[in-house]
Amino acid sequence: MPADGKHEPPFTPLGLELLSRTKPGNGNREVLPADIGDPVFFCNPQGMPREDLYELRETQILQTPSKIVMLYEFDKIWRVIWTDGREFPKDPEPRWFGYSVGRWVDDTTLVVQTIGTDERTWVDKAGRPHGGDLRVEERFHRVDHDHLELTVTIDDPKMYTKPWVAMDKFPFHLLADDFDVREMICSPAETSEYNRVVGSQTK
Secondary structure, eight states: OOSSSSSOOOBOHHHHHHHHHOOOSSSTTOOOGGGOOOGGGGTOOOOTTHHHHSSOOOEEEEEOSSEEEEEETBTTEEEEEEOSSOOOOSSOOOBTTOEEEEEEEETTEEEEEEEOBOTTSOSSTTOOOOOTTOEEEEEEEEEETTEEEEEEEEEOTTTBSSOEEEEEEEEEEOOOTTOOOOOBOOOHHHHHHHHHHHHHTTO
16 A cells, blocks of 8 residues: 555544554654654564565465465564364454464465454554454465465454455565575664664764
């Protein structure tokens, strides 16, 4: 979703109020570095659906008879999508990445629903908020042997007047089996060293 203000999702009054309180480090609402309030800036997990919407890089997908495991390069995060036919827990504990259940709707399309996400996370890097009732739908469609498309839809009636598409047919292409995915981890120690070295050059 563009952060230029021209394609904003359909906020409720509460959604707009909470949006005004966030302090992103980029986009048309960008604040100074000292004022950034982005949870990821402080090495907190970015959660769902932001894991799909920010720094989506090389992603490894492992499948077993009962689940799919997604291994993300950014922050070296993994999450489980249950595909064994289970229902959601009645009262899921809030988790950074929520609780995900997937079902195949045809031979080439997996639809994943995620609930129970932690309200401290943002929907995206622009600071768009979500509530405890957020439901994220991911639609993974295999176009052909070497290509996938991912569409992400946000449904949060407290923050948005209707569901909205945050990502539409984002393309993936298959990499070689021996491709080595590098580490990309938010490290306070490395951030401190970066600020010491780079910051000293700007004085």
